[in-house]
Every structure is written in structure tokens, then in C-alpha cells.
Amino acid sequence: MEDNNKLDLMSDLPCEILRHIISFLPLKEAVRSTSVLSTTWRQLLAPLSVNLEPNTKGIANIQQVLGRFLRSYVSHERLKLISFRAAGDDDGEDLKDDVGLIAMATKGVEKELHLHFMENSRKSRTIDHGFHLKMQQTLVLGNVQSFSSLKTLHLRSVDHHATRLVSDLFACCRRLESLTLEKCGGLEDLHVEGCNSLQSLTILDCGDIVSITICARNLKSFSYRGVLPRMQLQSASDLVEANLDFRYGVGGNEFDLEEVLCLLDSLKEVQILTLCGWLLEWMCTAGVIFGRLEFQFNKLKKLCWFSSSMDRAKRDSLACFLNMCPLLEKLLVQMDQSFSSFPCPFFHQHWHEPHLWMDYEMVKSNTSQLKHLKIFELSGFSSDDSELLLMELLLNKAVVLESMIVT
Incomplete structure (x- = not known):
């Protein structure tokens, strides 16, 4: 029998049986699938x-x-x-x-x-x-x-x-x-x-x-x-x-x-954490030095960081944050221009001291070794100098790095 003459035998089954069949699908998939069928x-x-x-x-x-x-x-x-x-x-x-x-x-x-x-x-x-x-x-x-x-x-x-x-x-x-x-x-x-x-x-x-x-x-x-x-x-x-x-x-x-x-x-015990780039930038601009805080993310295995783009301030604030993630194994960095950017305000008082003005060599010397980081993934790569310097920093500090994926 040719394909165009085939009968839809399943659709002829009783409704009770058809409902039983779709009950094996997750709810969202069942709603989506049945909406495009007969x-x-x-x-x-x-x-x-x-x-x-x-x-x-x-x-x-x-x-x-x-x-x-x-x-x-x-x-x-x-x-x-x-x-x-x-x-x-x-x-x-x-x-x-x-x-x-x-x-x-x-x-x-x-x-x-x-x-x-x-x-x-x-x-x-x-x-x-x-x-x-x-x-x-x-x-x-x-x-x-x-x-x-x-x-x-x-x-x-x-x-x-x-x-x-x-x-x-x-x-x-x-x-x-x-x-x-x-x-x-x-x-x-x-x-x-x-x-x-x-x-x-x-x-x-x-x-x-x-x-x-x-x-x-x-x-x-x-x-x-x-x-x-x-x-x-x-x-x-x-x-x-x-x-x-x-x-x-x-x-x-x-x-x-x-x-x-x-x-x-309150989140210091988590193993997986997602943060936005502007938040770390604003905190560092306000003088926060993450390595000097009274807590660390001692259980953190995976960090996801996202922003509309990578610039010097966002790169250096991320490097600063990595100092409080001693057991980090996987770092995901995502740049997406569809995300909004937020200019950093002026802070009249500082938590520790301003430090985003430091040059790259100083940032690199102040970044701890990432002794457990094995995987680094960067998406939205645009060949910006800040992105390249971040990659260089991780290659220098991640002593057991196994994979670096850039797209």
C-alpha cells in the first residue's frame, strides 16, 4: 500500500486508550504534541x-x-x-x-x-x-x-x-x-x-x-x-x-x-551558581574584594556567568570572584548582546577598596590558582581583548584544565 493511502489507525482508537498513551509523555510535551496533531x-x-x-x-x-x-x-x-x-x-x-x-x-x-x-x-x-x-x-x-x-x-x-x-x-x-x-x-x-x-x-x-x-x-x-x-x-x-x-x-x-x-x-553552600556580570562589576566598583570576605563558596563546582559583553571591568570582577571558589571545576561564560547593559553608578563609600583600576598583570598576580578547574566554556566570543586576556588568565591559573571550548 502506498504512503498516501495509509490509514491513521491509531487515531481511530478509543479516546480512553489515546489518553492513556499520552499520559506517558511529560505534561508540557503532551500539550505541545497534541496541539499539532489531528x-x-x-x-x-x-x-x-x-x-x-x-x-x-x-x-x-x-x-x-x-x-x-x-x-x-x-x-x-x-x-x-x-x-x-x-x-x-x-x-x-x-x-x-x-x-x-x-x-x-x-x-x-x-x-x-x-x-x-x-x-x-x-x-x-x-x-x-x-x-x-x-x-x-x-x-x-x-x-x-x-x-x-x-x-x-x-x-x-x-x-x-x-x-x-x-x-x-x-x-x-x-x-x-x-x-x-x-x-x-x-x-x-x-x-x-x-x-x-x-x-x-x-x-x-x-x-x-x-x-x-x-x-x-x-x-x-x-x-x-x-x-x-x-x-x-x-x-x-x-x-x-x-x-x-x-x-x-x-x-x-x-x-x-x-x-x-x-x-x-546565604548561598555559600551551593554547588551550582549562576550570576550576571553587572552584579559582580558593581560590587567590585563599590570596593568589594571577594577574597577578603568572611565566607567562601567552598562547595561550588560549577559557575555560570553571563553578560551582554565582556569588558575590562567585568573581566577583572570575575577574576576577583574566582578567588572565593577554591573547588571550582567548571566555568561557563556567556556573552549575549540581547541582554541589557547597566552603567555602573558612582559609590561614595567603599566596602574594602577600589581595585578595578589595576592593570592586567596586577590582576593576574592577585588571582589565586584554580587547582580544580577542568572545563571552561565561552560562548558569544567576539575576539575582544578582554575575552582573550580572560582566556590567557585561565590558562595560567587553571593548572589541571582539560577542556577550553570557545564559540
Whole structure:
């Protein structure tokens, strides 16, 4: 039989079997794959719409709906939560114009829930509201039991309307291992505590964030992308990997050197660390000499450094930082012109003493030997003198270097 005459026998299988097949795929891959296949496959993860009843308490209503949705994790499923304006609130417009999507919920067989909040009416976001979000596990009775077995929770576009709902749901997640907050506009203060099962925390592109406080004693991985906020990581001695992606600079926040030093001190036990070039440059310009600090990264095995480009100040501040990484084995340097650059401000007071003015030979003599560095990778190479001198420095100091990859 020729190819153009072949039948799609798999698509003719019962929906129950097809759902079982895609349940073997990771949730994100299942959603992506079924969206580009035939209509039969797309319908497998087509969201089921649930109309929330008017004249009811919104938070309790949504909790009940999500509770029923999460009673089992046999297959990947999607749920669309829709609200209608109560009849008594009608201002003369057609009811159909007041239909609003509150949230899209997607659950996976590995006990994960992705909850994407959206507008619940055409007029709900005429004004941006700054809000605080406190996520704390408590022993309050009456929690939704269906959430107690949830392991992964991904929250997107949480706004001030949803803070109580999110806080209440988080309080129910007794076995939660992974939490992600993404693009939560208006979120100014985040406080997460009391979740001993939490091992991974990710915060992405919450552009209004000012303060973050995390207390999760068993946290293993922390990843942040956004502006530099006031950030406290308490009881972080078990943390293995930290990604501090401050690619948007300080935003409207103030650069507080002591707070940044306290943050790095709380991360001193990590084995994998990601930092941006402008942060080290600003710290060194303010007079910080990393080798003189009271702490070191004695367990750090892998350091990832990224910036829009490499210049003398960024090169020398990176060299200075390497002095506090005695067991470093792998160094990744990435230059990407799509990243923003941030001119260094003038500092009136200095932590130790200014030192970025030193010539290259002085920098080289002040850089400790990297006795364990085996791998160096540089991407975005532009043949700049600072890049070449950094390579020369590492060839001189990394006495056991096995691989240098430049692209």
C-alpha cells in the first residue's frame, strides 16, 4: 500500500486508550504534541469549560471546582474556569459580554497542576494593583484534601484578586516539591515559608517585585529571573543550585550592597551558581574584594556567568570572584548582546577598596590558582581583548584544565 493511502489507525482508537498513551509523555510535551496533531488528538486535551455560578463566594467556588478536578491523576486534563456576572449587577449590557475567563487549569499524571489566571471581565484590569503574597503551610482545618498529594504547582499571572485563593491552596499542598510563579504583574512582596517538602522554587519575570523572603529548609534548587529585589533565603544550608538572573538590572529598586552580600552569604553552600556580570562589576566598583570576605563558596563546582559583553571591568570582577571558589571545576561564560547593559553608578563609600583600576598583570598576580578547574566554556566570543586576556588568565591559573571550548 502506498504512503498516501495509509490509514491513521491509531487515531481511530478509543479516546480512553489515546489518553492513556499520552499520559506517558511529560505534561508540557503532551500539550505541545497534541496541539499539532489531528483533530482527534487535539480534542484529547481540549479544556472542559466550567461555568462558575453567580451570586456565590468566588474563592470557595473555585476551590471546590479545583478540588473535584484534582481527585485523581489518571490522565492529563485541562479545565477552563468561566464566570458570569450576577443578574443583579446587570448594567444594561448583554450577559454574553460579561463572560470572562478566570483561569486555565492543566493537570498531569505526575501530580502537577499549572494554573494560569486571566481576566474575569473586560474591566477587571483597568488599574494595576500592587499586592503582597504570603504562601504558608498551616494546620487550618477545612483545606481542600485533593491538594494534599500535589507535587508540582505552576502559577502564572496571579493578580491581587487571586492572592487569597493562591494562599489557601498552597496551605493545602502538604507534599509539594516544586513551585513556580511566573509573570505575576503587580506582585511586590513574596513570602514563602513552612513548606518542608519544597525542593524547587522558581520565580520568573515578576516585574514589580520589591521583596522576596524564602524559608524552606529542604530547598535544593532556587531560580530567579527579573530585577534585583531585596531577597532573603533563610535556612538554605541544603541548597544545591541557585540561579540569580538579574538581567533586568535593579529596576526601580535601590542597590544595597550589604543586602547583596548577605544574599551571597546565604548561598555559600551551593554547588551550582549562576550570576550576571553587572552584579559582580558593581560590587567590585563599590570596593568589594571577594577574597577578603568572611565566607567562601567552598562547595561550588560549577559557575555560570553571563553578560551582554565582556569588558575590562567585568573581566577583572570575575577574576576577583574566582578567588572565593577554591573547588571550582567548571566555568561557563556567556556573552549575549540581547541582554541589557547597566552603567555602573558612582559609590561614595567603599566596602574594602577600589581595585578595578589595576592593570592586567596586577590582576593576574592577585588571582589565586584554580587547582580544580577542568572545563571552561565561552560562548558569544567576539575576539575582544578582554575575552582573550580572560582566556590567557585561565590558562595560567587553571593548572589541571582539560577542556577550553570557545564559540
